[in-house]
Amino acid sequence: MTEAIAVHNEEVIVRVEDLCYEVGGSAILTGISFEVYTGEVFGVMGMSGSGKSTLLRCLMGLVQATSGIIEIDGENMAGKTEDELNSVRAKMGMCFQQAALFDSMTVAENIGFGLKRRTKLTRQEIATRVDEHLEIVGLSGFGHYMPSALSGGMRKRVGVARALIMQPKIILYDEPTSGLDPIIAGQINGLILHLRDQFEATSLVVTHEVDRLFAIADRVLMLDARTVAACDTPENLLRSDNAKVRQFIAGDMEGPMDTGLLTPETTATE
Numbered sequence: 100m101t102e103a104i105a106v107h108n109e110e111v112i113v114r115v116e117d118l119c120y121e122v123g124g125s126a127i128l129t130g131i132s133f134e135v136y137t138g139e140v141f142g143v144m145g146m147s148g149s150g151k152s153t154l155l156r157c158l159m160g161l162v163q164a165t166s167g168i169i170e171i172d173g174e175n176m177a178g179k180t181e182d183e184l185n186s187v188r189a190k191m192g193m194c195f196q197q198a199a200l201f202d203s204m205t206v207a208e209n210i211g212f213g214l215k216r217r218t219k220l221t222r223q224e225i226a227t228r229v230d231e232h233l234e235i236v237g238l239s240g241f242g243h244y245m246p247s248a249l250s251g252g253m254r255k256r257v258g259v260a261r262a263l264i265m266q267p268k269i270i271l272y273d274e275p276t277s278g279l280d281p282i283i284a285g286q287i288n289g290l291i292l293h294l295r296d297q298f299e300a301t302s303l304v305v306t307h308e309v310d311r312l313f314a315i316a317d318r319v320l321m322l323d324a325r326t327v328a329a330c331d332t333p334e335n336l337l338r339s340d341n342a343k344v345r346q347f348i349a350g351d352m353e354g355p356m357d358t359g360l361l362t363p364e365t366t367a368t369e
């Protein structure tokens with residue numbers, strides 16, 4: 100797990116400094132700073148409601164940070180026009196938690212959608228690339244299926260193929276394995292590592308699933324109480340003295356973590 104850090108020379112591809120994001124006067128993220136290195140699998144963990152998805156939305160420029168700096172591949176996300184933002188966004192591929200596929204399109208149409216809209220490739224060229232990407236995610240032959248006919252794990256893999264086909268430098272995964280059985284979750288984890296090794300894609304993996312994240316991440320940032328509680332390799336986090344880190348890894352209800360969001364009402368509906 101630590102070897103990958105040595106090979107990518109610690110070239111920074113994502114830099115976040117003192118990021119704050121507020122909605123309606125209440126802070127959701129405050130004072131967030133971290134760097135992601137080219138080619139690493141960087142994890143973000145934290146409880147449900149700790150702001151993980153919001154952080155990804157800030158990185159993608161889908162919502163604007165209230166203050167702080169976000170640099171993607173050397174480009175500052177602040178003060179950009181929509182066109183400029185789109186060219187930075189093109190460096191990132193987002194795999195949404197619910198896969199977010201178009202239900203009225205086939206799997207192949209879903210995967211080829213971005214190429215059709217944003218490139219001048221011919222129908223045949225797109226079809227060839229779609230087939231290549233179906234193969235990469237282990238779904239050869241499923242191009243003509245409708246998303247509703249696929250399992251949750253297959254839909255997630257279609258979501259990965261759809262992001263990957265645009266050849267992003269950075270792939271953002273929001274809860275890539277949650278709700279999947281252990282075998283399928285293992286396959287998704289294997290796919291994330293394969294994409295890093297074959298395409299040197301930098302991966303940001305956001306999840307509340309500690310064990311699955313630690314199995315693939317080079318480094319992990321832990322969010323708690325709207326800010327960074329820790330950021331280190333899984334090995335170091337596992338032997339950390341930080342009481343919040345220990346509580347989260349152990350899954351204890353009692354401890355210093357901000358579990359204020361977990362009221363009987365919220366847990367009942369989740």
Ligand SMILES: Nc1ncnc2c1ncn2[C@@H]1O[C@H](COP(=O)(O)OP(=O)(O)O)[C@@H](O)[C@H]1O
Nearest residue numbers: 122127145146147148149150151152153154360
């Ligand atoms: N646009 C918004 N308006 C109000 N509250 C929001 C908005 N976006 C996120 N939140 C709140 O911010 C917190 C973090 O949400 P989220 O980023 O989805 O957490 P996670 O992905 O870690 O579960 C939650 O309490 C959520 O209700």
Ligand SMILES: [Mg+2]
Nearest residue numbers: 151152153273
């Ligand atoms: Mg989320």
